[in-house]
Amino acid sequence: MKFRKWLTLMPVAALILLSLVATACGKPKASLVEDKVNVVASFYPLYDFTKKIGGDHVNVINLVPTGVEPHDWSPKSRDMQNLSKAQMFVYLGAGFEGWVHDTLGSLPKDSKVAVVEASKGVQLLASSEEEHNHSESSKEEKGHEHNESEYDPHVWLSPVNAKIIAQNIKDQLVAVDGAHKSEYEANFAKLAAQLDQLHAKYKDSxxxxxxxxxxxxxxxxxxxxxxxxxxxxxxxxxxxxxxxxxxxxxxxxxxxxxxxxxxxxxxxxxxxxxxxxxxxxxxxxxxxxxxxxxxxxxxxxxxxxxxxxxxxxxxxxxxxxx
Missing domain, CATH: 3.40.50.1980 (Nitrogenase molybdenum iron protein domain)
Structure with missing residues (x-):
C-alpha cells in the first residue's frame, strides 16, 4: 500500500519541485519603486525611449519580457497591479496592443496613472497596403480618430515617426514630473538628434x-x-x-x-x-x-x-x- 501511495504522490511532488526550480531560476519581476516616477511601457521601443528621456528620475517597466514577441502577448495580474499603481503608462496605439482598451477600462477607479498613446500625431498607413507598388496617398490617415484594425501599427520603424513617439513620451513625463523638466527636455534633445542622424544615414545610403x-x-x-x-x-x-x-x-x-x-x-x-x-x-x-x-x-x-x-x-x- 505504501509503495502504491508513493507512486500516486510522486507526480505531485515532481510538479512542486519543478515549480520551485522554475521560480528559483526565473528572473525576478520588475517592480515599482518609491523614489522615482514609475512608468509602465507596453513593449520594447517605448521602454527604450522612456528610459533614455527619463534618465535617473524614472523607473521604467517593460511589460513584454525579453525574448517574447509582443503581438499576441497580454498582461498578467502582476502587470495589472504595476500599471494601476504607476504614475504613467505608455502604449503605442494604432491597434498594436489588442488588450489595451479592456485593460484600461478595468483599472481601479482610484488609479491615477497618466496614459500616453505614443503614436498620436503619426500619419498611419492602411493595413491593406502591402507596399506592393500600391498607391499610398489615398490610403493615408487624415486624422487620428480611426478604426485601429484598419491601420498598420508598425510606426516606430521609421526614425521620423520614432521622434514623434519620443516627443509624446517626453511631453507626458514633463506633465507628470515638471520639477525635472529641463533634464527631460535635454535628454529628449539628445535622443532626437540621434534619430535625425539615423534618418539621414538611411536616406543617404x-x-x-x-x-x-x-x-x-x-x-x-x-x-x-x-x-x-x-x-x-x-x-x-x-x-x-x-x-x-x-x-x-x-x-x-x-x-x-x-x-x-x-x-x-x-x-x-x-x-x-x-x-x-x-x-x-x-x-x-x-x-x-x-x-x-x-x-x-x-x-x-x-x-x-x-x-x-x-x-x-x-x-x-x-x-x-x-
Whole structure:
C-alpha cells in the first residue's frame, strides 16, 4: 500500500519541485519603486525611449519580457497591479496592443496613472497596403480618430515617426514630473538628434542603391519602406503568426525571380523556418531585418537598443539592395 501511495504522490511532488526550480531560476519581476516616477511601457521601443528621456528620475517597466514577441502577448495580474499603481503608462496605439482598451477600462477607479498613446500625431498607413507598388496617398490617415484594425501599427520603424513617439513620451513625463523638466527636455534633445542622424544615414545610403524591393517575414516594414522609397513583399501579414497560402508563396517566388532578390529577411523573435525554406527553394540567402519589437536575451546582455538595431538593419539592407 505504501509503495502504491508513493507512486500516486510522486507526480505531485515532481510538479512542486519543478515549480520551485522554475521560480528559483526565473528572473525576478520588475517592480515599482518609491523614489522615482514609475512608468509602465507596453513593449520594447517605448521602454527604450522612456528610459533614455527619463534618465535617473524614472523607473521604467517593460511589460513584454525579453525574448517574447509582443503581438499576441497580454498582461498578467502582476502587470495589472504595476500599471494601476504607476504614475504613467505608455502604449503605442494604432491597434498594436489588442488588450489595451479592456485593460484600461478595468483599472481601479482610484488609479491615477497618466496614459500616453505614443503614436498620436503619426500619419498611419492602411493595413491593406502591402507596399506592393500600391498607391499610398489615398490610403493615408487624415486624422487620428480611426478604426485601429484598419491601420498598420508598425510606426516606430521609421526614425521620423520614432521622434514623434519620443516627443509624446517626453511631453507626458514633463506633465507628470515638471520639477525635472529641463533634464527631460535635454535628454529628449539628445535622443532626437540621434534619430535625425539615423534618418539621414538611411536616406543617404538607401537612395543611392539600385534595388528597392525587399522580401520580409511579416508585413512590418511599411513605414520604413515608404520613408525611403522601398517596396516590401511580406511572406506573412501584419501578424507574424498568420500563414501564407500556396498562391501567396507562388507570388513571392515570382517576385524574387523578377526582381533579382538575393536575400530573404527574417527576424529573431519568431521562427525563421518559413523564410529559410523559401530561401532554399528560391536558391537565395537569408539576412536579419529586425522589427525592433523586443530584444533577444543576447541583445539585452550586449546592450543593444533601438538605435543599434536600426543601424544593423541599415547595414543588412545595404547588403541586400546592392
Amino acid at each position: 538607401l537612395t543611392k542603391l539600385p534595388k528597392k524591393q525587399i522580401v520580409v517575414t511579416h508585413q512590418s516594414f511599411g513605414y520604413l519602406a515608404k520613408e525611403y522609397g522601398l517596396s516590401q513583399m511580406p511572406i506573412l501579414g501584419l501578424s507574424p503568426d498568420s500563414e501564407p497560402t500556396s498562391k501567396d508563396l507562388q507570388a513571392i517566388n515570382e517576385f524574387i525571380r523578377s526582381n533579382h532578390i538575393q536575400y530573404i529577411f527574417f527576424e529573431e523573435l519568431v521562427s525563421d523556418r518559413l523564410a529559410k525554406t523559401l530561401a532554399k527553394d528560391a536558391k537565395v540567402e537569408t539576412l536579419v531585418l529586425n522589427p525592433v519589437e523586443g530584444l533577444t536575451e543576447q541583445q539585452a546582455k550586449s546592450g543593444a537598443d533601438y538605435i543599434s538595431l536600426m543601424e544593423s538593419n541599415l547595414n543588412n539592407l545595404i547588403k541586400a539592395l546592392q
